[in-house]
Amino acid sequence: MNSIIFNLLIGLGIGSLYAALGAGLVVSYKGSGVVNFAHGAMAMYGMFTFDTAWNRGELFLPWCDFLPTHTVNLPVRITLDSDGSWPMIPSLILALGMSVLIGLAAHFLVFRPLRNAAPLGKVVASVGFTLYLQGVALINFGNSFPQPKSIVPDEPLKNFLGLGKAFPQNTVWVVGFTVLLGAVLWGIYRFTRFGLATRAAAGNEKGAILLGYSPQRLAALNWVLASVTATLAAIIVGPIQGTITPIGLTALIVPALAAALIGGLRSIPIAVAGGLALGAVQTLLDLKKSSWFTGPLTWLQDGVRNVIPLIVIIVVLVLRGKSLPIRGTVEEKRLPLAPMPKRQIEHTLFWITGLTVFAFIFENAGPLTIFAGSIQTGLVFAIIMLSIVLLTGYVGQISLAQMSFAGMAAFFMARMMADGIGRGSNLVPVTGPGLPWPIAAILGVAAAVIVGLLLGLPAVRIRGVQLAVVTIAFAISLQSLYLENDELTQLRAGVPAYVKEPNLFGLSIGARSDRQLNERPAFVIFGAVLLALCAIAVANIRRTGVGRRFLAVRANERAASAAGINVSRTKLLAFGLSAAIAGIGGVMLGFKQVEVSSANFVYGLSLSLLAFAYLGGITSINGALFGGAVFAGSVVPTFSNYFLKGTNMDRYLTVLGGFFMIVTAIVHPEGAARFFQGGMGYAGNWLVSVIPGARTLRDAREGPRRKVVNAILAVLLFGFALWIYNAQFIDSNTVWVIVSLLIFWALAVIAAVILGGIAPTFGEAGRGWVGWFTKFGPAALVGYVAGWIVWPIRVDDYSKLWMPLLGAGIALFVRSLYRQIRYGRPDMHAPTPEAANDVPVTAEVG
């Protein structure tokens, strides 16, 4: 008994961290109605600021040296003391100042512009903010950061409370601090005018105005308060947690959210108590697991600790979901429209061929071989992003667990393939049925579907941001219950699972060549075909009854059930289908990696995936393809890394991704794909009118001969592929030129037929271009020139290229911001005068 009490008491230490962060989450929710996924990241930045100042005498501003120009040289690193350390108190004040800055930035740059956005937009923006802070911290502080010193005394207390054991003194201090923090916050909201106004504003913004506060200023103050408490908590309580990394601190968001939810996102004392209890129970389970979970429960030993927050979150939300406060005046905006996919098969044919061609070009292409690998990566992530388009784009269910579905599929497949022989870097044999790859892959996808349906169950009752919270807790649970659970995977000490090479009729379709490089075209074709099938499936869903039911549920659950749609079953179906597609992606990732470890599927990747899918356009198939192409390790980063030598784009990818995600959420929720489609459409129209033969073929395609035209297009495309592949074998120059011309003509025709809409006349097409350029051209040009002027930077050549491009991008962004402020957003969903309808109009009668 004594030992149980002792363990519970020790657990209060980690519990204080959950409690203090949870209290901060309640603060930002009170202030702005945002469930802030970036809370842990904000705490993290403040804490590392304190630590670098104190122990290294340096200050890093919350951005990175991405704009290293001569003229505009952003300072990033400031030396406070050349001796390498700074006194503690000034460091603390500095860190708190930093947290004030970050809190203000969160309000003014991120959440204030989004105050009327759909919940998904806010989730994406806070994920974007997390990625941004995390990326900046990794660049500025590094991940192998020396462990910060604790500022509270930590000599053990002997025979604590007569329990007969030594007890860590710092636990006593941090619990005391947390309780004090909770009490102070509680007092602020209970007794001060500011607190009263905040509570009034949470119910009805007019209330705050009556008390003489502007709601937006109140929100800003609350953000600062949240940020400062987060930083304080991380500095004082953080070191108790053991190893601290930027990513590790960010991950604390899940238990902190559990604590905040226990407090109903409203009560700080209950949130603090909940957080403390959560930590105590977790630690107790941790210390007792080997005696409590034995026999058939042994497999629970590793994961049970992380399952506790999930259980708490689900229970709280299901029991009191309805009673959670929702802010009064904020009208909920809808997600962007889901465009009807057009000419999907043709599009698909086109890019399958394109990818195949590139796969052959980059096979064994010296330093260019990395592109072959990047295409493989892009394919895999595009598939997983399609699963997000289906679930989040069409049905509006925010899921932060897509990577977990993928991981489930990959790991289960690997296990089904295992046959008791040690392979790869795992020399310890993993037992298993040793099934052939197609069966193992199908079983893997089936396992993902089962897990998806399981996660769908809470979604029946829980909606919006709250569902996002459940999914992230679920992702972490699945990770420690299955992927990292060597009881189940038999992978000791984190060795990766081995995936056997797939083959078709004796031909290998694996990703790796004999040189152990990801370069085999066969795998690209395999992946492209799977991606195409998934894309066509999603397109068919959008076009038919299932898709209508999905969108109906997304638009209005009440009306959907009145129209005879079973909302619960529809959501479950969406989760199942989405998990299946994510599972296919996971299986492909397994084949690509050959060895997969749980790190390939961490929950953080799910966040990035959602964010990049949103960046591309969460409601469209093209958005998923775009997202896949720009994701880490995929085509665009690899390409820019290679051609803009030394940019180290990978290094900045998280920062840039986070930044652009926030921008997308604010300025262009339809995503980037829509933006480019406009330009592509003009290009297509133009091609139709200028390329001989294109119009004929295009018109024929609209008629009954559609299939014939498609066949012709396919033949032309494969001709092109063969030509590229065999170009080196053609000796005669004349033949070569003629064939090339023919091939390029064919390619232009194909592009025209696929992209071109209503065939314009030559003049109309020209005017289209002119219109497009006059719309975007001037701003882009000004930005480009500005970038060029700012260019001459520290020695490197690459910025000559990208500074103007960046300038053009920023100029376009500023243009759209300006137009938004000046003219209001060109909103596709202008609110309808529904409110007015409720007033019965009787006057006209008689």
Add this chain to the structure above:
Amino acid sequence: MALLESRGLTVSYGGLHANDQVDIDITEGKLVGLIGPNGAGKTTFIDAITGFTPLSAGTVTFDGVDLEGKSPDERAHLGLTRTFQSLELFEDLTVRDNLMAAAEKARWNSFITDILMPGRGERAYQQQVDEALDALDLAEHADRLPSDMSHGQRKLIGVARALAARPKLVLLDEPAAGLDTQESQKLGFKLREFLSSGMSLFLIDHDMGLVLNVCDYIYVLDFGRIIAHGTPAEVRKDPTVIAAYLGESAGEAQASAGTALNTATEEQS
């Protein structure tokens, strides 16, 4: 036996009895009206019948089936559909797709057909959707988004969506609110036409001209209780009804409803 029968139907929100011992019969093939001042509990009655709010007491039978424990979508499949006072259209779907979503009966495996053979599953429903579109003159707008359309048209989309599934009984919650007199009359004609095609209708509206003209039978609700019922001619003369509308008139709307009733009464007699 009537198509729909409510017996002792009571709905309480906290202490408030929004519906108190309401007995209403809707006879097959008839248009039954429900009127009452604002806040009388009319919408609550529809919510209770269609499963959107739980009953505190009483029973509802539809077509011989006890509706207790059935979810809204199950009731819709039994042939009981409704419109909403606040429209609640699927704003992201075109007008036709709004109707299709309501018309299609999904089976557990429909998604497989839809993915593998797109278009195969929906053919069966095209015709009834076209009929509903034609019936409300929406055919030419079928491919537009509801958010691009006028208020009157949006009202009609709501009605068309409820009709698209070829239900046995449609409950209409203030379909004429916000329509001008002419539109409202036109709607009245349409409603009578639907009756002749074998459907039954239940109509809530504040437009007395409409209700008194088109209904076969009328119930009057006040403070959650049925205070009168009968044919339009009977209800029009009922002193309690006139009192309810003119008497404790709390708001402007109520007063004007009363005026409307009076005017309508005078016109008729």
